[in-house]
Amino acid sequence: MSKAFPRREGVCRLLPLVLWLAVTPAMAVTDEREAQQRIDAIGERIQEVTRELDATGQARDEASEALREIETSLAETHRRLDDIQAQRRALNDEVIELEEERKRLEAERQEQLAALEQQVDALYRLGLTPQLKLLLNQDDPGRLDRLQTYLNRLAEARNARLAELDRLDTALDDNQQALDERGQRLEQLAGELEKRSAELASQVDEREALLAKLDERYATKEARLSALDQDRAHAEQVLQQVQERLARLERPPPSTAISETRGDLPWPVQGKVTSTFRQGRGVHRDGMLIRAAAGTPVEAVHAGRVVFADWMRGFGNLLIIDHGDGVMTLHAHLQHFSVEVGAAVDTGQTIGVVGASGGQPSPGLYFEVRRAGDPIDPQSWVAQR
Incomplete structure (x- = not known):
């Protein structure tokens, strides 16, 4: 797996560039439309490289790659159904x-x-x-x-x-x-x-048949948790390198004053919290899992810009928003996205809908808050209810 990390670093070098372009004042780019096209193009390149990496030996096996393909197709079908409705x-x-x-x-x-x-x-x-x-x-x-x-x-x-x-x-x-x-x-x-x-x-x-096939690989619950720990570690390295490169930018992302709202942020979705910060193992260790019905809208908890919207192993359809001040929010297991990479979002704007992607047995939203690359208990940021 270590051999794949240099290629992953290529992705990480691109991600901060998306952030920088997305938040640079208009005076730095004479043609706003051209700037947006550059953001979109770089975002698409990030998605392509990510898919290429997961299609190599870094993906656990063919079944994992098949899960990506079927859940990506499911996301598009759900999105199209929503459009039709x-x-x-x-x-x-x-x-x-x-x-x-x-x-x-x-x-x-x-x-x-x-x-x-x-x-x-x-x-x-x-x-x-x-x-x-x-x-x-x-x-x-x-x-x-x-x-x-x-x-x-x-x-x-x-x-x-x-x-x-x-x-x-x-x-x-x-x-x-x-x-x-x-x-x-x-x-x-x-x-x-x-x-x-x-x-x-x-x-x-x-998808159900494929999940059954994936389950056959794990002889014990411990083996499954170990695999999920690997998925979490994989995502952790990516996010950490992104944060390090952001910190070295000459012109950091502008502040959205999210730090001033700590403890008062709205919930991204209403539902029952079934996994809290640092409870248990696996991909849900660094945030909280909120159970909600499939198709329930997921809302941005604060203004920011989308820096990642793609399928990631263990997390399924993962959307990351940068809010400035070194703060990011992560939203995983989405059914599909409502916004794209490079898009600016406002507080309360729908960014996707609840799903069970990433091989989850039931629908829910996994939500993380990170500051300077370190995960923070999200329940200390959102308002009490």
Whole structure:
């Protein structure tokens, strides 16, 4: 395993560069868009190198690599399903608004028809040829003028009603077309949702079979814990080297005043804490494990920038946020990510959802707080509840 560390150092040399680019003031880069592209490109390179490393002898065996592949695919499927559901909710809201608009238009059309019927009835009472009657009845010129003015206004009002009815008919046609289009899109999404759901079920079954295969490798619980300790040590070396290089930067990441919020940070997710700081062994030793339902949103506890978002052995889908002042928060076993490397996040922003990646038997969020590379009890940072 030691032979792989020099290559891992290559990853660590890139990670601080992502942090530096992400937090350097705008004056250091003349083109902000170009700077963001550079951040994205470096972030992608980090992900590629990490995958290459885990595909070599540093990965325990083919089963571990297979777990990475299936859980990465599961994350993408879950993300796509969430996107489809969000689109369906948005379209359903649009359909409701369009149907309400249609009711309003139809009611307005009925009002215009009723008003037009009254005008036609008034003309009918005057007879079929009111203008001729007016010309024949010239005994009162003033009355003639008044009746002619009335007829003119009645005609103008009738024409206005007819024009308004034409407008309403056009609006109703447009409304119906929009409803038809939304209906067709909803049918497409339903088909895609069914396809993705079947794909998800197949991937879940594949993952269960793979986990059973992985479990067969451990004759005892002690053997499993030993393997998890190796995963934790592997991640520990990576994080430690990242922190050391950050400390040597000429321009360190800016402060987000996270130190001032110690003891008052919001929880990343609500749930039951089943493993606390330094309790037991394995990958959960340096933080706390919060059990929550799969798919529950995970929120950033403080402003910062995403410096890592990828699958890591033992931790599954792992997302790391740098908050400045040498403080980082780690979020593991995510079902999928909602943000990418280089993205700035605000307090309370959704960064992913609870999952069971990393071979976990049940869903939950593993949460760590590190300062200057050293793990700190996260319960001393989050607010009491």
